[in-house]
Amino acid sequence: MKCETAQGMFDEKFHQTLTKERSEVLDLHLGECVGCSSEYEEHADYLKLMAGQKQSAVLTDSEVETLISKAISARVPPTDNGFWKGFAAASILAIGLSGLFYATQPQAPSVLTLVNTQVIDTEVTLIIDSPEDIYNADFRIELPDRMALQGYDEFDELNWVLDFSKGSNAIRLPVQIAAGRDLSEPLSIKAVIDNGSTQRTFELNVDLVTMAGTAS
């Protein structure tokens, strides 16, 4: 056996992962070669030293918990409490997602309930009926002219990543309608739900006079 080959087997010898035959061949070489024998002793000492490092700086369970919590909060955008302030009433639309992930021609969602509201500040609540738990769906809304989410009036398009639980899911959108809007024209809100492989777009029309909502 060559010295280079023998030295390439030192780790396996130390960790006792050599086959019996190979181990015997290596032992024979180590018995005959002073250089390799000395190298092996040195290497074994080195590996023992390294093994002594293993248990350094162990985290406690509470430190693990804190670390995870910090890591998660570092990536979650803070919520704006002011976002919820100021809206006075609500309209409610209902959307069925039954066909979202299974049918190419989904059934038209139906309107469940409608509640009247003030004209300027209002809240649109979408009731979305999902056939199953859906995680990390991208939810995007596009708002018409003169309508904005309260606190986000510089944006006409917003999106979130949402989980939908099986059954009804409520999404409340506090919106503000700018003064001067012709209330006889229905507002049209576009909503897009994308689960990564399938996308569905809804057109949500709200009549500002009757506060009736329809979806298509």
Place this chain on the structure above:
Amino acid sequence: MTILNFRKKASVQARFTEWITPFVKSLHAVAYQYTGSKENAEDLVQDVIADIYAKNRWQDIEHPKAWLMRCLYNRFIDICRKNKYQNMIDDIDDSHKEIVGNESAETSVVVDQVHNAIQQLPPHQRALVSLCDINGYSLSELSRTLDKPLGTLKSDLHRGRQKLKQTLKLSGNDATMRLIVGGAEK
């Protein structure tokens, strides 16, 4: 922003926390060998966890421990390239060590010396020595996990080991270390 959004955060956070928790101690132990201090190791692990959570790719991982070790390694090397963990020898933290077996003053000195010597290695050699010689990963495992050629890993590990052996012999306490290592055999 929405009621559902708050519910979603709680749900995903809970699932992510449950998924990551079993691996955090192992990640931290390896990160400690990489960075040289408990606090830097916590920062590194926190950084990796935050990144994984934000990118939301963790749910479909087949071999999570190997994948996490790869994320940790890549993150560590990235950070080293930006010099964040350069010259950290002065920051090496002695206050959190727990030594396996019979603890003695000599053992503690040796553990410190080895720890300091490891920190003097270039980052990729430090990482390899830590993964192979301290944490028991084989080179073939690491080749798959880190997606690096076996030959490259082998030569990097060899160089790292040679430097370490040289540093430890030149430290002036070689006799003490030999004594302790020899004593552990009994």
